[in-house]
Amino acid sequence: MRDERPIIVQSDGSILLETHAPGADEARGLLAPFAELVKSPEHVHTYRVTALSIWNARAVGMTAETMVETLHAFARYTVPATVIANVRELAARYGLLTLDRTPDGLRLSCVDPETAERIARDKTVGRLLRRSDDRAFDVDRAARGELKQALVRVGFPVDDRAGYSDGSSLDVRLRETCVLRDYQRAAADAFHQSGNASGGSGVVTLPCGAGKTVVGLAAMAAVGQTTLILTTSTSSVHQWRREILDKTTLADEDVATYTAERKETGPVTLATYQMLTWRASGDDDFPHLALFAARPWGLIVYDEVHLLPAPVFRATADLQTRRRLGLTATLVREDGREGDVFALIGPKRYDVPWRELEARSWIAAARCTEVRVAMPPARRMEYALADRRTRFRIAAENPAKTEVVRDIVRRHPASRVLILGEYVEQLERLARLLRVPVITGKTKANERERLYDDFRRGTTRHLVLSRVGNFAIDLPEADLLIQVSGAFGSRQEEAQRLGRVLRPKADGRGAQFFTLVSRDTDEEEAGHRRQTFLAEQGYAYDVATPEVFQA
Numbered sequence: 001m002r003d004e005r006p007i008i009v010q011s012d013g014s015i016l017l018e019t020h021a022p023g024a025d026e027a028r029g030l031l032a033p034f035a036e037l038v039k040s041p042e043h044v045h046t047y048r049v050t051a052l053s054i055w056n057a058r059a060v061g062m063t064a065e066t067m068v069e070t071l072h073a074f075a076r077y078t079v080p081a082t083v084i085a086n087v088r089e090l091a092a093r094y095g096l097l098t099l100d101r102t103p104d105g106l107r108l109s110c111v112d113p114e115t116a117e118r119i120a121r122d123k124t125v126g127r128l129l130r131r132s133d134d135r136a137f138d139v140d141r142a143a144r145g146e147l148k149q150a151l152v153r154v155g156f157p158v159d160d161r162a163g164y165s166d167g168s169s170l171d172v173r174l175r176e177t178c179v180l181r182d183y184q185r186a187a188a189d190a191f192h193q194s195g196n197a198s199g200g201s202g203v204v205t206l207p208c209g210a211g212k213t214v215v216g217l218a219a220m221a222a223v224g225q226t227t228l229i230l231t232t233s234t235s236s237v238h239q240w241r242r243e244i245l246d247k248t249t250l251a252d253e254d255v256a257t258y259t260a261e262r263k264e265t266g267p268v269t270l271a272t273y274q275m276l277t278w279r280a281s282g283d284d285d286f287p288h289l290a291l292f293a294a295r296p297w298g299l300i301v302y303d304e305v306h307l308l309p310a311p312v313f314r315a316t317a318d319l320q321t322r323r324r325l326g327l328t329a330t331l332v333r334e335d336g337r338e339g340d341v342f343a344l345i346g347p348k349r350y351d352v353p354w355r356e357l358e359a360r361s362w363i364a365a366a367r368c369t370e371v372r373v374a375m376p377p378a379r380r381m382e383y384a385l386a387d388r389r390t391r392f393r394i395a396a397e398n399p400a401k402t403e404v405v406r407d408i409v410r411r412h413p414a415s416r417v418l419i420l421g422e423y424v425e426q427l428e429r430l431a432r433l434l435r436v437p438v439i440t441g442k443t444k445a446n447e448r449e450r451l452y453d454d455f456r457r458g459t460t461r462h463l464v465l466s467r468v469g470n471f472a473i474d475l476p477e478a479d480l481l482i483q484v485s486g487a488f489g490s491r492q493e494e495a496q497r498l499g500r501v502l503r504p505k506a507d508g509r510g511a512q513f514f515t516l517v518s519r520d521t522d523e524e525e526a527g528h529r530r531q532t533f534l535a536e537q538g539y540a541y542d543v544a545t546p547e548v549f550q551a
Contacts, residue, residue: 007031009071011080014038015047027074032351033057034067034087040353049083052342054090055157059202059347060190064091094157099144101162106139107132108147108158115156124150145317149343157342164200165321167225167298170267171249174221178247181362184211187350188218191325200323201346203305205331207354208499209363212327213243216301219325220268221248225298227268228291230276230312232304233468234259234445235452237270240303244268258291261445265294277311289315302326304496305345313337316344329499354502363502364479365510369542370527371408371549372519373400383521395521396485397426400546402433404516405482407549409434409462412512415480416455419464420497422485427464430484436462439469469500478503483515486526 006021015035017027020043028045034057035047057067067087071079096111097119110116113134120126120137128147129137139147144162151158174180180188187204200223206212220227229240237257244255256266259275269291276288292300292315300319302308305326308316316324326345331338342348357363375383375398383394409417421427424440431438437451437460448468454460455475463469481501501511517527 003076005074005076007071007074008077009075009079009083011082013049013083013086015049015071017045017047019043019045023074027070030070030074033060033062034070037351037353049087051090051093051155052338054087055094055152055342056347058091058094059157059159060349064088067091093155095159097151097156097158099139099148099158099160099162102138104138105141106144106162108137108139110135119151119154119156122150122154125154141321142318144320145344148320149317149340152339152343160320162320164323165296167227167296167322168267170220170225170227170254170298172221172224172254172268173249174217175247175249178214178217180214180218181211183350183352183357183362184215184218187215188222190349191215191219192222200299201325202349203326203328203331203341203345203347204349205328205351207352207357207363207502208329208496209502210352210357211362212303212329213240214247216240216303216325216327217244217247219301220299223299223323225323226295227299227301228295228297229268229270229301230273230303231270232307233272233274234261235448235468236303237272238445238449240270258288259445265291269295273307273309273312276315277309286311286315292319297322299323299325302345304328305341306331308341308345313340313344320344329496366498366502366513367510367542368498368513368515369544370515370517371404371544371546372524373398373404373516373546374519375521376400388522392522392526393423395518395523396421397423398518401484401516401518402430404546404549405430405484406434407546408480408482408514411549412480415461415512416458416475416477417462418469418475418478418481418500419462420466420469420481420483420500421464422467424466426485427466431464434462434464436460436464438464438466440466441468443468469497475500475503478511479509480512481514483513485523486515 004022006018006024006027008016015031017024031047034054035049036053037045038048039046064087068084096115098109100107100109108129116135120129128139128143128150132138148158148160187206191202191204192200204212204215206215231237231240237259241255241257244250245252250268254266255268256264258265258269258271271291276291277286278288279286289311300322302324306328324345326341331341331348358365379394379398383391386394405419419430427438427440439448439451451460451463452475455463456477478501481497483497498513501513515527517523
């Protein structure tokens with residue numbers, strides 16, 4: 001019966017999926033390729049059809065009619081005509097333009113003279129084109145990325161068929177002990193597409209703790225060529241190196257690191273975004289971007305691609321002949337440059353919701369709690385007199401949070417605890433009071449690694465971390481995280497911090513995530529934005545007062 005169908009399509013392009021309705025699982029699987037998952041709380045998931053979501057689907061072969069048929073087949077009520085029209089119109093945009101390789105460069109072909117004239121008249125696009133006939137343009141190879149980026153911005157995504165240049169051959173295989181989970185294999189296959197001309201570029205979206213690194217290793221084995229891996233920190237470089245040596249047949253001498261400590265290149269080279277974007281004071285040049293040309297890379301892996309800095313975006317525009325894999329837990333960018341990820345890295349090839357992997361025990365179940373802490377009277381007056389930015393820091397460094405942290409730690413004596421925050425002085429005070437180690441941006445890399453190793457072995461059961469702990473630290477034993485301060489409600493940060501405790505535990509236990517906010521302040525509002533984001537991913541939030549944790 002139609003009134004039991006699982007989705008409701010609304011005229012603004014949003015789609016409500018009732019998770020317990022008959023056919024909900026099938027509908028979810030068919031919606032995911034062309035509708036962006038916006039929220040996934042317990043009972044009703046919200047999707048949105050956007051230009052990028054449709055172009056992502058078209059880029060991996062889904063037709064407009066398949067999208068329309070899916071909406072009609074599962075909709076409880078009549079699908080609004082405007083939505084059907086928008087789906088067909090946006091889907092038709094993909095394929096109007098194709099980019100092919102020629103002996104002398106590239107050719108951009110248009111489906112008709114009118115489309116050719118329309119894009120030629122755009123100032124940004126037109127300067128990259130040389131008219132060859134009424135429906136085609138010659139394009140310099142060096143302009144491939146810039147052109148794709150500009151065309152997405154004017155609403156005409158290009159079907160890039162120009163292929164890839166091979167790097168040097170590299171014999172790399174996964175060890176027999178590295179058994180891929182089904183979704184990891186599916187993600188790597190979706191990226192590589194069995195070596196088809198359209199395969200070899202795109203983004204894989206998986207939750208923190210779901211094993212994105214292993215997907216990257218499987219992609220390396222599939223491509224079998226020299227590989228450059230870019231990531232967020234020196235600690236992440238070391239983590240990738242450990243995983244490569246543990247899970248692939250590559251030898252120690254095959255894997256080089258290009259960091260502040262050591263600048264070497266090898267068949268597989270690991271570097272950080274910070275290193276690539278370093279420049280001398282007052283200099284406009286980024287000298288380490290030359291790493292992109294240091295070897296004929298066959299594959300470039302962008303870890304945490306949602307954090308790609310602008311200079312690396314610009315360099316990536318020149319690297320369109322190289323295979324490119326982006327890995328991320330969320331394609332949300334606070335700067336709104338998701339379209340540039342689509343244009344320069346490639347379409348979203350694979351994703352899977354957090355809660356789906358949690359239900360299958362591939363990531364730990366998490367319980368989230370916000371603790372609202374009152375400020376002392378003197379602190380409240382200081383807060384009232386301050387400007388907005390200063391007020392946020394005053395609230396974040398509320399000294400009353402210290403005792404709450406101590407009480408939470410005391411109530412969980414068997415837990416492996418990470419304490420994360422934004423402000424180094426606050427964290428150093430906490431570390432001294434709790435008599436536990438602290439890691440900040442000032443901590444030397446070898447000292448960080450020693451402390452991480454102590455935590456993994458259980459020698460240390462508590463670590464205080466600044467924002468260096470947001471990304472790519474491999475501490476699967478951590479099961480309790482206390483966030484004492486954060487960055488103005490950043491959704492990226494909330495996803496990354498929760499991910500630090502989502503890795504599955506050997507004994508199957510769940511994870512706990514506490515956020516401390518100062519009551520009746522701007523920090524409480526920022527906390528609400530972060531809380532809303534996690535609730536939209538399906539995580540229920542409890543709200544507590546400090547008294548709950550007092551012994």
